[in-house]
Amino acid sequence: MSRIGVVTFPGSLDDVDTVRAVRLVGAEPVALWHGDADLRSVDAVILPGGFSYGDYLRAGAIARFAPVMGEVVAAAGRGLPLLGICNGFQVLCEAGLLPGALTRNESLHFVCRDQPLRVDNPDTVWTSRYARDAEIVIPLKHMEGCYVADADTLRRLSGEGRVVFRYLGNPNGSRDDIAGVTDATGRIVGLMPHPEHAVDPLTGPGTDGLGMFQSVLDHLVAA
Amino acid sequence: MARVVVDVMPKPEILDPQGQAVANALPRLGFTGITEVRQGKRFELEVDDSVDDATLARIADGLLANPVIEQWTVRRVAE
Numbered sequence: 220m221s222r223i224g225v226v227t228f229p230g231s232l233d234d235v236d237t238v239r240a241v242r243l244v245g246a247e248p249v250a251l252w253h254g255d256a257d258l259r260s261v262d263a264v265i266l267p268g269g270f271s272y273g274d275y276l277r278a279g280a281i282a283r284f285a286p287v288m289g290e291v292v293a294a295a296g297r298g299l300p301l302l303g304i305c306n307g308f309q310v311l312c313e314a315g316l317l318p319g320a321l322t323r324n325e326s327l328h329f330v331c332r333d334q335p336l337r338v339d340n341p342d343t344v345w346t347s348r349y350a351r352d353a354e355i356v357i358p359l360k361h362m363e364g365c366y367v368a369d370a371d372t373l374r375r376l377s378g379e380g381r382v383v384f385r386y387l388g389n390p391n392g393s394r395d396d397i398a399g400v401t402d403a404t405g406r407i408v409g410l411m412p413h414p415e416h417a418v419d420p421l422t423g424p425g426t427d428g429l430g431m432f433q434s435v436l437d438h439l440v441a442a
Numbered sequence: 443m444a445r446v447v448v449d450v451m452p453k454p455e456i457l458d459p460q461g462q463a464v465a466n467a468l469p470r471l472g473f474t475g476i477t478e479v480r481q482g483k484r485f486e487l488e489v490d491d492s493v494d495d496a497t498l499a500r501i502a503d504g505l506l507a508n509p510v511i512e513q514w515t516v517r518r519v520a521e
Contacts, residue, residue, distance in 0.1 A: 279509055284505075313508065320510040327461050366457060367511060392457070 221439040223432075224261035225293070227308075228253040228282045228435025232269035233304065233415060240415040241265070244432040253285040262439045264291055266307025268360075268413055278321060278363045288314060300344045300435050301407045305361055305424030308372035308399070308409030317409045318376065319368035319401055324361070331360040333424040334412050336398055341404035344438045346350045348430035349407050354387065354435040355427035357412035359398075364411040366400075376400055384410055393395070403431040446489050446498060450507040451482035474488075483508045 223241045225248055227234045234250070239246040249261050253271075258264065272281035284290065288310070290302070294302045303311035311317045324330060333356050338349040349355070373394055373436060376382050384399035391411075399410025414428030452458045458480050465479040487508050489498070498516045507514040 276505070278509065280505070312510070318510075320508055322456070322511060323459055325457065327463055367455075369455070369510075393457075408449050 221436055222249050222259075222261045223247070223347050223359045223413075223435070223439075224249045224251040224258055224264045226251045226253060226264065226266050226287055228271035229283060230268070230273055231267050231306070233267040233413060235265040235267070236413075237265050237304065237415040238346070240254040240418045240428065240432050243418055244436050246432070246436050248369065251287055251288050253282070254284075255288040256290050258287075258325055261299075262442075263293070263302070263435050266301075266303040266310050267415070268307060270307030272362070273304055274306075274310075279306060279311075279313040282306075282310045282393075283313040290317065295338060295407055298318075299404060300433070300438065302345050302421065302435070303361070303407075303409035304415065305359070305364075305411055308411055311319075311407065311409045314409055317402060317408055318372050319366055319400065321363050321411070322367050323363055324365050325396040329360070329362045329370040330364070330390045330392060332358070334359045334390060336384045336405065336412060337387055338383070339385055340383045340401060340405075342380070343383055343401045343408050343434075345401075345431050345434050346383055347437060349434075355426050355430075356417065357414055357428050358423060359390065359412040360417040361391070361411055364391040364393065366391075366397040366411070373397075384412070399402065415434070423432055443488060443490055445519050446487040446493075446501050446516060447519055448485040448487065448498075448506050448514055448516050449482060450485070450512050453481060453511060453513050456511045471513075 357391040385396040417428030419421040463482040
């Protein structure tokens with residue numbers, strides 16, 4: 220059975236929901252601890268949402284140096300699929316695994332809503348279950364979700380199809396409505412919305428988030 | 443021992459909504475003539491003589507600031 224690791228940092232909030240989402244699609248969730256430099260032979264890793272290390276300094280800035288992150292970065296370099304959700308996305312940007320940065324929402328307000336998104340890139344390891352340009356609804360909740368990068372980087376991301384999701388109705392001021400991006404290989408993806416909160420109609424707006432977890436499982440089973 | 447001050451500021455091209463909010467509040471308090479406010483961070487480090495300028499630059503660039511969105515200056519100040 221495919222093993223998908225979910226890292227818990229001090230201050231992580233959504234690790235348990237993420238573990239549940241992994242289990243729902245039929246993979247084996249593996250709890251990883253920030254202080255352990257050991258990935259326990261997992262086949263993919265998810266960095267969940269929350270406020271790691273209290274978001275001190277900058278969101279994700281301290282988590283990037285956690286012992287587990289050394290292993291995560293090394294494994295990602297060898298092709299391990301890696302997903303960062305919300306705070307996890309912030310960590311991936313701080314670690315330099317994804318371009319750009321997440322800054323304070325342009326409104327200066329915390330936003331929490333069910334957010335319509337468009338799937339711009341269904342060719343990543345994490346989005347193959349979606350149709351191109353599919354419109355999905357995924358909850359989001361964050362204070363530092365405004366995606367910024369220099370003009371060259373933004374041009375390159377759009378030109379190379381590396382914008383994975385765009386907001387339909389920009390909630391936070393993100394440049395080019397960017398909600399999620401991928402690295403050049405399509406194995407490392409980060410997004411601000413929370414697919415793990417959209418896996419069960421009882422507890423979310425629908426099940427549009429399941430596709431991300433099913434996508435990586437398809438990839439792992441086929442590998 | 444020396445005190446080192448590291449100032450971290452958002453790059454000019456990066457939107458600074460916090461600075462804008464402060465700027466917008468000033469006229470409401472009766473202060474006029476302030477055309478722009480940018481908000482950053484100041485760090486004060488107490489360092490011993492073994493810490494050279496190159497190390498301080500690595501600290502500023504690698505942790506205290508995110509060079510994607512921020513610029514920094516390091517200066518040693520008198521005690």
